[in-house]
Amino acid sequence: MEKNSLLLPLFCALFLTPFFHGGLFASAFGVKDGSEQWGYIRVRPKAHMFWWLYKSPNRVNDPSKPWPIVLWLQGGPGASGVGIGNFEEVGPLDTFLNPRNSTWLQKTDLLFVDNPVGTGYSFVEDESALVKTDDEAALDLTTLLMKIFNRNKSLQNRVLYIVAESYGGKYAVTTALTALKAIESGMLKLKLGGVALGDSWISPEDFVLSWGPLLKDVSRLDNNGLAKSNRLARLIKQQLADGQFVEATNSWGQLEQVISDNSNNVDFYNFLLDNGMDPISTVSALQSTKGISLNRYSRYLNSRKFSPGGDGDLDTLMNDVIRRKLRIIPANVTWGSQSSQVFSSLEGDFMKPRIHEVDELLAKGVNVTVYNGQIDLICSTKGTEAWIQKLKWHGLKEFLSLDRTPLYCGNDTRTRGFTKSHKNLHFYWILGAGHFKLICFGGNVKAHIELIILQTLASWPILLWPQARYISAGHLASAFGTADGSEEWGYVEVRPKAHMFWWHYKSPYRVDDPSKPWPIILWLQGGPDSPVGTGYSYVEDVNLAVKTDEDAATDVTTLLKELFNGNKTLQESPLYIVAESYGGKFAVTLGLSALKAIEDGTLKLKFGGVALGDSWISPEDYVESWGPLLKTVSRINNGALTTSNSLVQEIRQQISGGLFEEATETWGELENVISNGSNDVDFYNFMLDSDSDPVSVVSALPTRMSTDISYSSYLDYRKSLSASSSAGLPALMNGVIRDKLKIIPAKVSWGGQDGIVFPAMAGDFMKPRIDEVDELLAIGVNVTVYNGQVDLICATPGTEAWIEKLKWGDLNKFLSMDRTPLYCDVSGGEHVTKAFTKSYMNFHFYWILGAGHFVPVDQPCMSLKMIGSITQSPN
Numbered sequence: 001m002e003k004n005s006l007l008l009p010l011f012c013a014l015f016l017t018p019f020f021h022g023g024l025f026a027s028a029f030g031v032k033d034g035s036e037q038w039g040y041i042r043v044r045p046k047a048h049m050f051w052w053l054y055k056s057p058n059r060v061n062d063p064s065k066p067w068p069i070v071l072w073l074q075g076g077p078g079a080s081g082v083g084i085g086n087f088e089e090v091g092p093l094d095t096f097l098n099p100r101n102s103t104w105l106q107k108t109d110l111l112f113v114d115n116p117v118g119t120g121y122s123f124v125e126d127e128s129a130l131v132k133t134d135d136e137a138a139l140d141l142t143t144l145l146m147k148i149f150n151r152n153k154s155l156q157n158r159v160l161y162i163v164a165e166s167y168g169g170k171y172a173v174t175t176a177l178t179a180l181k182a183i184e185s186g187m188l189k190l191k192l193g194g195v196a197l198g199d200s201w202i203s204p205e206d207f208v209l210s211w212g213p214l215l216k217d218v219s220r221l222d223n224n225g226l227a228k229s230n231r232l233a234r235l236i237k238q239q240l241a242d243g244q245f246v247e248a249t250n251s252w253g254q255l256e257q258v259i260s261d262n263s264n265n266v267d268f269y270n271f272l273l274d275n276g277m278d279p280i281s282t283v284s285a286l287q288s289t290k291g292i293s294l295n296r297y298s299r300y301l302n303s304r305k306f307s308p309g310g311d312g313d314l315d316t317l318m319n320d321v322i323r324r325k326l327r328i329i330p331a332n333v334t335w336g337s338q339s340s341q342v343f344s345s346l347e348g349d350f351m352k353p354r355i356h357e358v359d360e361l362l363a364k365g366v367n368v369t370v371y372n373g374q375i376d377l378i379c380s381t382k383g384t385e386a387w388i389q390k391l392k393w394h395g396l397k398e399f400l401s402l403d404r405t406p407l408y409c410g411n412d413t414r415t416r417g418f419t420k421s422h423k424n425l426h427f428y429w430i431l432g433a434g435h436f437k438l439i440c441f442g443g444n445v446k447a448h449i450e451l452i453i454l455q456t457l458a459s460w461p462i463l464l465w466p467q468a469r470y471i472s473a474g475h476l477a478s479a480f481g482t483a484d485g486s487e488e489w490g491y492v493e494v495r496p497k498a499h500m501f502w503w504h505y506k507s508p509y510r511v512d513d514p515s516k517p518w519p520i521i522l523w524l525q526g527g528p529d530s531p532v533g534t535g536y537s538y539v540e541d542v543n544l545a546v547k548t549d550e551d552a553a554t555d556v557t558t559l560l561k562e563l564f565n566g567n568k569t570l571q572e573s574p575l576y577i578v579a580e581s582y583g584g585k586f587a588v589t590l591g592l593s594a595l596k597a598i599e600d601g602t603l604k605l606k607f608g609g610v611a612l613g614d615s616w617i618s619p620e621d622y623v624e625s626w627g628p629l630l631k632t633v634s635r636i637n638n639g640a641l642t643t644s645n646s647l648v649q650e651i652r653q654q655i656s657g658g659l660f661e662e663a664t665e666t667w668g669e670l671e672n673v674i675s676n677g678s679n680d681v682d683f684y685n686f687m688l689d690s691d692s693d694p695v696s697v698v699s700a701l702p703t704r705m706s707t708d709i710s711y712s713s714y715l716d717y718r719k720s721l722s723a724s725s726s727a728g729l730p731a732l733m734n735g736v737i738r739d740k741l742k743i744i745p746a747k748v749s750w751g752g753q754d755g756i757v758f759p760a761m762a763g764d765f766m767k768p769r770i771d772e773v774d775e776l777l778a779i780g781v782n783v784t785v786y787n788g789q790v791d792l793i794c795a796t797p798g799t800e801a802w803i804e805k806l807k808w809g810d811l812n813k814f815l816s817m818d819r820t821p822l823y824c825d826v827s828g829g830e831h832v833t834k835a836f837t838k839s840y841m842n843f844h845f846y847w848i849l850g851a852g853h854f855v856p857v858d859q860p861c862m863s864l865k866m867i868g869s870i871t872q873s874p875n
Contacts, residue, residue, distance in 0.1 A: 546760065578613065
């Protein structure tokens, strides 16, 4: 498919327009070169609206393509477009008065208005003059447009586009209809090009109903929080149906508090963050309120208190430098001082939907563009898609049936968005953006969230010495190590002609405390790529590759016997099996195999427990989660969701019928459908494309011809990881590391037999291992589950689904518990939520925020804290 690299800039240019000459209004001022003009218009007695018009320096005079004007409408209600929209989002200067290289003036003139009266510099002389409805605000704006346009023929020759954000979307649709009526009656002389609704509060009911399920899907709510949220959302729905709009506004405030309390203060403008860490919203944590909680919407009114990366205080800027520049602000008017009254005055209209107005605009042929940030919560994409499906517009069915087109920025091949259009309705899904999503103009974007966490690679020892024993038994003829005893490695022949490689590191942080033995972690990778035939492990005959998880567990148990049985020092340290991905299936089968060996006296070790990291325990539950999750985060549309769900049903039937190899084949087909329908989403981080995650570093999934090809996306996931080698991890392992180890047979290359392991296990790959987890819990073994928030292959909703299938006697008590938020460096003043956890008896769960499939890489600090807790490390 040809990449549509021009569409995003064109999208931004859609809403585009002119400038007019001074002297038309007694209160109008401007700069000498005519590039700016501002002033007040009395829209009603005692109601004064402030406006500010910028003329683009890039303006092109072409009669066939009139230069556009954007009327920017801020949300709130009560947030200042002149302040927030101008200095924090799209205007020519930022809050430090430095030029913004992403200003929309590159494509259009900009008209900022402090709307409704009482917002920003706009003011009323009497509170009774504040508007109480969106329609009243629309009348005021239409009056302002009449005053600005009707006496200026230059402006009348251009096209006005109304672009709105958040609550401003309700103003946009009501103003457009009012303006059209005035145009038709001859009272307003302008050309209306269309409206653009950015994360707009068009249907409050649909948004509040989406909050709980969305936050549950991305690990910010548990089942308890979801139940509380859904109860209030249903109450709001009933209140709206009964016309109790003020009561619904009050319940909305209560719901926000419940969401905040149960998510540990999620950011309502970026659900991947806490509400104090988003450089866009920069809001303080919600505080408990009593009665009507209208003031809690101040999180939006104060959303741009400081600019990213510095001390740019918007209040100070607007009430000092900018006020002095403008020269016409009355002495008794303070920027933003009446904003809270604006919201209170509109409390009866705040929760009213405006879907009907969108329908009316579409019916009249007006261009309506909807755009939504992928990680917005307050006006979530799920909620937006829900209200769009309620439209009565005659073209809706055709619109919904269309496939989406991926969007890119310039030469950047990463997927930045999706779009589809039919007639005069256009929708943009903007990836990586929250409530404030201005990605069209490239990298200097305030709403940009850094999703990629860089990995630091450890350096390897240079001085190498063979035969340096620290496993004292001495019966492993192929064991080598470093001179200081900190490392040892070797081969164990676990079966005739089946050789397993191991590498043991001794911690430099080790504390010798008899009351708290220093733990050992056995790390099991996924793939499946832990059995013989993986990495440096090898078989002399391909027929010796294991075919089941139990076979693999037996081999590793044999290895543990060789390592532990003759070494009393190791026997004193508890062993914890920590697994990632498919390694989780090895972990639980190995746990049971090792326990049996311990009980019959053939294995001498202390077993501490198992930890299952993003583990492939129940393939059925994971594949069932993929489609809905990707739909939730805007990576697939309804068509791909339907195709995905159809294949999932086939997989379920195959697993139920014991057709596991067939299920593996269908799984490969499903991955291909997901890849094609999502424009190659990364299966290890659903916020990224498959080739843009420096951790997984996987190529776009190819058309699936066979399952061994399809799983190469995991086997190759570290292809280019090494910072010291341009050829990546294979070159490192087959070069410097091989030279260091000295014992790798000449005919063995690292990863050389990987291709035989997965096909050999095709009949076991899709088998669930829930029963094994149950058995471990029943025995009393500590079982820890941890999952990365943005993993797809082993998605958190899938993990939660299989956990709910456990027959463990204490499951209901575990599920009923609330979660505890976790932080990394509280002593250093950091209070950013990094994870949630809850534990009951011997079962423990960690939800790791901001992490994908590879939790130790994505969240190293939280990973280290978690493993210390799991192993009860004395350090």
